[in-house]
Amino acid sequence: DIQMTQSPSSLSASVGDTVTISCRASQTISTYLNWYQHKPGKAPSLLIHTASRLQSGVPSRFSGRGSGTDFTLTISSLQPEDFATYYCQHSYSAPFTFGPGTKVDI
Amino acid sequence: QVQLQESGPGLVKPSQTLSLTCTVSGGSISDGNYYWSWIRQPAGKGLEWIGRIYTSGSTKYNPSLESRTTISVDTSKNQFSLNLSSVTAADTAVYFCARVSHNYGRAFDQWGQGTLVTVSS
Numbered sequence: 150d151i152q153m154t155q156s157p158s159s160l161s162a163s164v165g166d167t168v169t170i171s172c173r174a175s176q177t178i179s180t181y182l183n184w185y186q187h188k189p190g191k192a193p194s195l196l197i198h199t200a201s202r203l204q205s206g207v208p209s210r211f212s213g214r215g216s217g218t219d220f221t222l223t224i225s226s227l228q229p230e231d232f233a234t235y236y237c238q239h240s241y242s243a244p245f246t247f248g249p250g251t252k253v254d255i
Numbered sequence: 256q257v258q259l260q261e262s263g264p265g266l267v268k269p270s271q272t273l274s275l276t277c278t279v280s281g282g283s284i285s286d287g288n289y290y291w292s293w294i295r296q297p298a299g300k301g302l303e304w305i306g307r308i309y310t311s312g313s314t315k316y317n318p319s320l321e322s323r324t325t326i327s328v329d330t331s332k333n334q335f336s337l338n339l340s341s342v343t344a345a346d347t348a349v350y351f352c353a354r355v356s357h358n359y360g361r362a363f364d365q366w367g368q369g370t371l372v373t374v375s376s
Contacts (some may be wrong), residue, residue, distance in 0.1 A: 150318070180324065181359060182360075185363070192291075192351065192367060192369060193302070194366070195359070198356075198359040198362040199360035202359070236301065236302060236330075238302070238358055238363070241305075243315045243316075244304055244317040244319070245304045246304065247303070250301050
């Protein structure tokens with residue numbers, strides 16, 4: 150199975166900050182990497198697919214980069230509604246594992 | 256806009272079978288551009304992919320749960336279902352159903368709200 154790791158596990162930031170979250174796969178996954186935002190009691194929502202493609206309706210302050218084993222999610226000019234937990238997930242081959250998550254709070 | 260909604264018992268006894276259904280509205284479960292998946296999240300933990308099914312009935316499961324998992328599809332009702340047998344307290348979690356899009360790198364592009372299932376006697 151492909152293992153996913155994320156760093157940091159949590160971070161504190163302020164409105165207007167730029168934050169970057171890292172995700173690493175245990176083996177190469179090309180660009181089969183997706184990012185989700187999850188708020189308590191809500192369904193996770195897809196932000197970025199295929200490493201860098203912004204999902205329709207997602208603000209452009211979210212961006213993704215990377216290929217192979219190393220990926221990043223950047224949130225520019227953090228907004229109050231962005232405080233949430235972010236997960237990376239690979240879709241290279243089953244089982245489709247998620248990273249452990251990065252909690253972004255104030 | 257397609258919507259997914261999980262339904263099923265919120266409490267299951269140990270050793271019994273957990274059964275959940277996901278009803279898809281606003282779109283057809285027979286659309287060949289998508290797979291349909293189950294994912295769960297134990298309290299305070301991360302997300303775990305359980306398995307997926309295609310409209311044809313073809314399935315793929317997480318090896319860690321495969322021996323206890325069955326996912327089925329009912330195209331006439333626009334639903335797919337999860338059965339997880341021989342449950343223990345470790346299976347207590349919020350269970351999500353989700354759509355997997357071929358067009359979006361096989362990402363989970365639509366999710367249900369999730370339903371909490373507690374395993375307890």
